[in-house]
Amino acid sequence: xxxVTQIPAALSVPEGENLVLNCSFTDSAxxxxxxxxxxxxxxxTSLLLIQSSQREQTSGRLNASLDKSSGRSTLYIxxxxxxxxxxxxxxxxxGAGSYQLTFxxxxxxxxxx
Amino acid sequence: EAQVTQNPRYLITVTGxxxxxxxxxxxxxxxxxxxxxDPGLGLRQIYYSMNVEVTDKGDVPEGYKVSRKEKRNFxxxxxxxxxxxxxxxFCASRANSYEQYFGPGTRLTVx
Numbered sequence: 001x002x003x004v005t006q007i008p009a010a011l012s013v014p015e016g017e018n019l020v021l022n023c024s025f026t027d028s029a030x031x032x033x034x035x036x037x038x039x040x041x042x043x044x045t046s047l048l049l050i051q052s053s054q055r056e057q058t059s060g061r062l063n064a065s066l067d068k069s070s071g072r073s074t075l076y077i078x079x080x081x082x083x084x085x086x087x088x089x090x091x092x093x094x095g096a097g098s099y100q101l102t103f104x105x106x107x108x109x110x111x112x113x
Numbered sequence: 114e115a116q117v118t119q120n121p122r123y124l125i126t127v128t129g130x131x132x133x134x135x136x137x138x139x140x141x142x143x144x145x146x147x148x149x150x151d152p153g154l155g156l157r158q159i160y161y162s163m164n165v166e167v168t169d170k171g172d173v174p175e176g177y178k179v180s181r182k183e184k185r186n187f188x189x190x191x192x193x194x195x196x197x198x199x200x201x202x203f204c205a206s207r208a209n210s211y212e213q214y215f216g217p218g219t220r221l222t223v224x
Contacts, residue, residue: 041218044205046212049211051211091213100171101146101158106155
């Protein structure tokens with residue numbers, strides 16, 4: 001059964017720092033990986049989707065990489081801002097015909113002004 | 114605006130009183146799903162639907178029912194809620210690109 005782990009569970013950084021969030025998964029036979037952001041009391045917002053054939057995706061200050069063979073993905077946030085404070089979740093989809101997403105438990109990020 | 118809506122957003126109820134949480138999407142997505150989120154356990158899938166009249170169980174389906182009579186709607190039904198169903202519930206729909214769109218969540222408390 002696929003397991004997704006995110007380390008650390010919480011991270012606190014000063015404003016302006018670049019940071020990396022980690023996601024690992026046990027079964028490398030994934031179809032895609034998606035990073036989400038969750039603000040307190042709100043739903044999940046999709047940040048980046050990486051297909052299994054891709055190595056990275058970029059959106060603004062965010063860059064996500066995928067190394068399928070080693071079962072790892074990273075989310076890089078450049079020049080962090082207090083507005084980046086949220087919980088970041090990664091999720092993997094098993095296959096083209098799969099309808100299930102397996103989520104990690106998230107990394108809670110606090111960016112201190 | 115493309116969105117997934119859920120109602121109600123907050124609900125406090127008593128054990129055994131049937132309830133329905135509605136979910137609607139305006140993106141013409143075929144695939145929809147329900148998740149619950151609990152501290153320490155993360156997000157877990159309850160049920161999903163591949164299209165109208167096609168549904169299947171996720172990881173934690175016990176105590177829940179769903180129906181998909183229309184493409185845009187996917188209600189979650191708790192016929193006899195129990196305190197262990199106290200949770201934060203999310204509905205989601207998925208585009209052909211596999212990108213998932215989530216609703217704002219429904220916080221349910223069963224006493």
